[in-house]
Structures are given as structure tokens and as C-alpha cells.
Amino acid sequence: MLDLNGKNALVTGIANNRSIAWGIAQQLHQAGANLGITFLPDEKGRYEKKVQELVEPLAPSLFVPCDVQNDQQVKETFATVAQKWGHLDILIHCLAFADKEGLSGDFSGVSREAFSRALEISTYSLTNLVRSAKPLLREGGSVVTLSYIGGVRVIPNYNLMGIAKAGLEMSVRYLAAELGEQNVRINAISAGPIRTLASSAVGGILEMIHHVEKVAPLHRTVTPTEVGNVAAFLCSDLSSGMTGQILYVDGGYEIMGM
Ligand SMILES: NC(=O)c1ccc[n+]([C@@H]2O[C@H](COP(=O)([O-])OP(=O)(O)OC[C@H]3O[C@@H](n4cnc5c(N)ncnc54)[C@H](O)[C@@H]3O)[C@@H](O)[C@H]2O)c1
Numbered sequence: 001m002l003d004l005n006g007k008n009a010l011v012t013g014i015a016n017n018r019s020i021a022w023g024i025a026q027q028l029h030q031a032g033a034n035l036g037i038t039f040l041p042d043e044k045g046r047y048e049k050k051v052q053e054l055v056e057p058l059a060p061s062l063f064v065p066c067d068v069q070n071d072q073q074v075k076e077t078f079a080t081v082a083q084k085w086g087h088l089d090i091l092i093h094c095l096a097f098a099d100k101e102g103l104s105g106d107f108s109g110v111s112r113e114a115f116s117r118a119l120e121i122s123t124y125s126l127t128n129l130v131r132s133a134k135p136l137l138r139e140g141g142s143v144v145t146l147s148y149i150g151g152v153r154v155i156p157n158y159n160l161m162g163i164a165k166a167g168l169e170m171s172v173r174y175l176a177a178e179l180g181e182q183n184v185r186i187n188a189i190s191a192g193p194i195r196t197l198a199s200s201a202v203g204g205i206l207e208m209i210h211h212v213e214k215v216a217p218l219h220r221t222v223t224p225t226e227v228g229n230v231a232a233f234l235c236s237d238l239s240s241g242m243t244g245q246i247l248y249v250d251g252g253y254e255i256m257g258m
């Protein structure tokens with residue numbers, strides 16, 4: 001049975017009720033996990049208030065600001081986990097960012113600044129968070145991150161984020177090899193296109209969704225809840241033999257050649 005009772009789960013990446021991380025947090029909560037939620041702080045504190053109201057029904061025992069570009073905040077996040085929980089069982093990395101210029105037009109036009117920012121936030125952040133979490137992750141722990149098929153194949157406009165996801169997927173494999181020593185697992189879910197704040201920045205996201213509806217074996221794209229269910233499985237002992245994997249939750253789109 002899928003049971004996360006007694007497990008402490010830190011979830012990053014909730015911006016609103018469309019966020020994939022929101023779908024994941026709900027499913028982890030339903031399976032009995034004790035939740036900690038991080039949010040991206042902004043100057044006016046709008047994100048904080050919105051996310052706090054949204055997650056209230058899940059009764060998180062931690063709610064902390066964590067901008068992955070801010071080393072001090074990352075440090076403080078895990079110091080809070082150590083102080084309040086003592087240990088961590090589950091880490092959900094569900095965040096990404098690229099400037100608009102990297103998400104449409106000619107890929108060769110991307111600037112050094114946009115390239116570095118996207119890779120820092122979307123790719124390096126996984127390694128950064130895992131390094132901080134490592135001393136706290138208990139045996140049997142699990143880390144899950146989110147990828148997209150645009151990291152493996154060329155998807156029009158996904159451009160810079162494709163490079164970030166390729167690096168992310170390879171990071172999953174290297175981290176899996178390292179964390180296996182302490183019986184901690186790390187896997188990625190490669191989700192089908194979903195309308196969210198982040199994906200609305202990708203040129204032609206609606207066309208991507210319509211294409212999946214036409215071509216994928218299930219003739220539809222997926223929901224954050226469906227992604228959340230697979231994340232809950234990956235965080236549970238039911239998947240104890242799996243690490244370093246990229247699981248496609250995309251209505252089967254990935255298998256199609258034509
Ligand atoms: N929506 C899709 O179609 C789709 C498909 C496959 C994979 N994904 C991936 O799923 C993940 C979640 O994205 P989403 O689609 O739910 O969009 P979203 O906009 O709801 O979530 C993106 C999150 O990233 C956070 N973020 C951005 N910069 C940050 C920073 N510096 N520090 C901390 N957090 C930061 C935002 O606050 C937001 O919560 C991303 O990795 C995305 O690439 C999305």
C-alpha cells in the first residue's frame with residue numbers, strides 16, 4: 001500500500017493552484033506525509049500570502065522562503081528542517097526559470113546571461129538542494145525532480161529550457177550514483193505539457209498540448225494530480241528498487257515516432 005505516514009517531505013515550486021508542485025503536495029499529503037513548503041519570496045510578499053492560503057488545508061508544519069539563487073536562504077531552509085524535523089525523507093524539486101528570449105525564436109540567439117540564469121535556477125538548483133539535504137536525508141529517502149521531453153528531443157520554442165532539462169536529467173543519474181551509498185534514491189518525472197505559470201512563457205504551449213491530444217496514445221495531456229500520484233509512488237517504499245530513472249507521465253507521447 002502507498003503509505004507516506006511518518007515521512008517528512010519538503011516541497012518546492014508551488015506558485016499557484018495550477019502548479020505541478022501543488023498536485024504533488026496534495027498527493028503526498030493524502031498518502032500521509034508531513035509537509036514542508038517553500039515559496040519564492042518577492043518584495044511585496046504577494047507570493048507568500050497566496051501560497052500560504054493555498055497550502056493551508058494541507059497543514060504544512062514548515063513554510064519557508066527559498067529562492068534557489070540565494071545561498072543564504074537555501075542554507076536557512078535546511079537549518080529550519082534540521083531544527084524542526086531533525087531529518088528529511090522526501091525532497092521535491094519542482095522549479096525552473098528561463099528568460100523569455102530563451103523560449104522562442106532561434107536558439108542560437110540566446111545570450112550568455114539568459115543561458116547562465118536558466119541553468120543556475122533550473123539545473124544547478126537540484127544539485128545545490130540535494131547537497132544541503134544530504135546530511136538530513138534518512139535511509140530510504142527519496143528525491144524527485146521534474147523534466148520534459150524537450151530535454152531529449154527538439155521541441156519548437158522550448159530551446160534554452162531543453163538544455164537545462166538535459167543537464168537536469170544527467171544530474172539525476174550522477175546524484176543517484178552518489179546517494180545510493182546512503183540508500184537514498186533520486187528520480188525524475190518527465191511530464192506532458194500542462195498549462196501553468198512557467199509553461200505559459202514557452203512560445204506555443206497550447207499548440208504543444210493540442211499536438212499531444214492528437215498524437216499521444218491516450219489522446220490527452222496529463223494533470224498535476226496524475227504527476228502527483230507518480231511522485232507519491234516514487235517517494236514511497238513501493239519504488240524502493242528504482243533510482244536514477246526518468247519516468248514519462250505524458251499520456252504515452254514519448255513512444256510515438258509518427
Ligand atoms: N507545465 C509543464 O508543461 C511542464 C512539463 C514538464 C515539466 N515541467 C516542469 O515542472 C516544474 C514546475 O513547473 P510548473 O509547470 O508547475 O510551473 P509553475 O510556474 O507553477 O512552477 C515553477 C516554480 O518555479 C519557481 N521558481 C522560479 N524561480 C525560482 C527560484 N529562483 N527559486 C525558487 N523557486 C523558483 C516558481 O516560484 C514556481 O513556483 C518545472 O521544473 C517545469 O520545467 C513543467
